[in-house]
Amino acid sequence: MNPLLYPAEKVASAVRNGELSALDYLEAVLERLKHVEPKLNAFITVTEELARRKAENIDRRVEKGLKVGKLAGVVVAVKDNICVKGVETTCGSRILKGYRPSYNATVVERLMAEDAVIIGKTNMDEFAMGSSTEFSAYGPTRNPWDLERVPGGSSGGSGAAVASGEATLALGSDTGGSVRCPAAFCGVVGLKPTYGLVSRYGLVAYANSLEQIGPMARNVGDCALLLSVIAGYDPRDSTSLKVQPMDYQTKLTDPPELEKLRIGVIKEFMGEGVQEGVRERVWNAVQSLENLGARVGEVSLKSLDYALAAYYIIAMSEASSNLARYDGLRYGFRSSDQGLDWNRAYAKTRRMGFGEEVKRRIILGTFALSAGYYEAYYLKALKVRTLIRMEFEKAFKKFDVLVGPSMPMTAFKIGEKIEDPLELYMCDINTVPANLVGIPAISVPCGLSDGLPVGLQVMAPPLREDLVFKVAYAYERTGKWMFQLKP
């Protein structure tokens, strides 16, 4: 078997045993990267030298019989909104051009501690605002399955990198579906963890109360492995949960058996507005799970009708405040401010530094928080959030997991939706609920529709990542879908 197709665990064990040199593996990945990257534009920065040094260091330690980590030699791509000390971190924005963080994100520290080899920073919609990776100051990323199409977003670079073999694993971030959407569109596995399970320290904030860093991989086992490495309490993030770290990989086959699980198909996710082929694939996947013994039923969550509006109001409001810090003083891009007072200098730097979608969301968020509108927008959205939470809690009394399509459609063409922001927002309709409620949600590939990947979304109550993995893994094991390297 081509080592490029090894699952992460196999890479790590082969490196650990001395069967595979970390450097050789890295070089193979780099060669692949050089071949496909010109077509894909999945990376903003490739940290080739840093990666080589790390790989060599691992090999040396293996030779000396020293201990190496769980991810020894595994090549990981990191979304460009996650800080790596000394490595340019742009968030896909011009305004952060040249910014080199003076610290490592907690997840990056954990990757390094387990001897992962970080290969670079992946492309994304500017500040994670988008669902197609078209809104990047560094050009769009292309879908490995069809170069004319978007890879999904905002973690499109990470999705494309994993799908195309430019990395074994990747980190994305998911504020309203930004891990699950590219996972679905690129035919890989992506998880948005429970809010608070993975430290946000070092994740450049878009909408603090919604987002989590999430693992992306070619299969469920790898995804679980990566989560095991990055999850866990971090005193630097006050919203981090004090939970014991878990080995999610070994949980995949633990009891309860699938026969004991009750699976609820969310009615609202399967109605009109969902592409026919997508609905079919998802029904088939549900059927497979039923065949494995799971008890399947249908559940309606009426409040989901409000989820998208509530999500965007909350996200934009928080974003308008989070993005205020980009003023050109302490880091990143600064326009010339000759003759300008600070107000005008800031406004100019921010005009030149931010792209159109970011400006749109900043303006809307500013509006939603401003005097006289706070109650009607932000506060109301937070109340709707309570309503949706209550409905999910009720649904989870009847079902262990809830399922539906991750995306209502397959990857669309580049430029197809870019003119109409609202239409683009609508793409997130199935993914935002998990963020509003803070629950884990995975997207696992469940076949093709017209030659493009479809993602099955599985959601579970807070901290039941083990359940979403179990269901996704059980489906994966039916063999109805096998990872394919593209392009």
Add this chain to the structure above:
Amino acid sequence: MPRKSRITLKEIEHLAWLARVQLTKREKRLFKEQLSSILEYFDKLDEANVEELPPTFHVVEHYNVFREDEPRPFPSDIVLKNPPKMKGRFIKAPRIV
């Protein structure tokens, strides 16, 4: 509280000022149309009967997360590699008035 679906050019300009983002004429016109239709979509929330519900500020219900008062100095020179304009160890900002 009344919602508003239409947003005027003047309001866009005021919001842009509050957010310190200069907008071009084209952007202002474009945003006026786009934001109006987005706000119209947000009106959907009017149908939700949530007046009695408490807002969810944090999905995770924890509180009193503290740090001990123990100093940990950070090497400031690393931080000072980033500012585009400095004067000595000061970071240079534009004039105030």
Add this chain to the structure above:
Amino acid sequence: MVGDGVKIGLEVHCQLTSLKTKLFCSCPTDYRGKPPNTNICPVCMGEPGTLPVLNKEAVRAAVMVALALHSKISRFTYFTRKNYFYPDMAKNFQISQYDGVGGAPIAKGGYVDLGNGKVVRIRRLQLEEDPARLVYEGTIDTATATLVDYNRHGVALIEIVTEPDITSPEDARRFLQKLRSILEHLGVFDGELEGSMRCDANISLEGGVRVEIKNISSYKDVERALRFEITRQSSLISRGIRVVRETRFWDERRRVTVSLRVKETEEDYRYFPEPDLPPVVITDEFIDEVKRSLPILPDERKRIFVEKYGVSEQNAEVLVNDKALADFFEDCLKHYGKAQELSNLLVGDFLAQLHSLNLSVREVKVKPEYIAKLLRLLDKKVLTGHLAKAVLREMLETGRDPEAIVEEKGLRRIGSREELEKIVDRVFRENRKAVEDALVNEKAVHFLVGQVMRITRGKADPNLTRQIIKNKLEKVRASRKA
């Protein structure tokens, strides 16, 4: 001066200087005297991706302050983002607290008793981050660039907002002094540290519009700034010019307030609860625990000074308004039991001389025993009041023992009748005209006493001198009659 109808409200920002780290990051707070941008880290520099973590001790300190000001402590409080762009804010929002938007400040209500029959009500107390220090090349309105030092940025502040209950610049100053003393008694604040207490004031005259004054950096300046503002506004009014509602900046060097010509937009801070910080729940148990650990506070201390030691109300008020002075008083009291006399010296000559030497009580090098000795020298009439002043000044300048000073400089009182009579004779010989005046005008006696003092350089016992002069004048009168 126009003084009626003045309404002043203060927004005081005090650094919680007892904390070793900033409010939301682990940077040390000992930035004073360090090069710019030394005590900084990714968090307080607002680097992308960083998150705040609340300093535990800041909450305790704030609860202590709230208890000391008789405020009602919120059981449930959020931190709130106050969004506004300014170069002294690394994130362009300040993590603060706000009464509204679903949050509550750490405490509301309460009062400070000024000790002069006036009470200033407190509106609210809140914890927030200190902005960075801005340095202007030139003055704020002429500078071509602004230099930013983030050393101070993120230090824990407690903001104390009063109701507009203050009616004069003197009372504003008194309020700040009393507040400082309370905070120093609590041990959470050191007013001696440069820039540790700053305030904004709003002032209106006779129901006129409110003018805000920003950047007042000491309790001495609050009086100056408000006086300036009252004079400015009343002179506008007297010339029939309307006072405009605006924010002015106190230029402490030029001692004037200047209009910043800030664009007249309604302030819109877009407050919302800080998503990165879970709420703070303050339990009754915690409050009780803090209450039990509260040290003695100025008002209680004053009561003790008056009731137990027998110090006059007035003196006691002055003493407790400066913690260092009250402490010094108690230290001296161990060596000298006459509390009222001791307090007279301390609130009188002692403070006056410190003022003229531009020293604070804490800078005083004089041992309490020496103050006691000085008072005993007075009691034993080795020193006159006049001499005592000179000895005290020498003590304050050098920290030396008063007895040694008396010995070395021969500053003893001249109490011998013979010696003084000789001097009085000389004064009578040399000031014939004055003697003639004194024979008919009681007030002219003063001059003769003064002459004796001049010759003895203040060492003459004033009572004895006066007596001798009067006797001598009597004799002259008698001889003329005869």
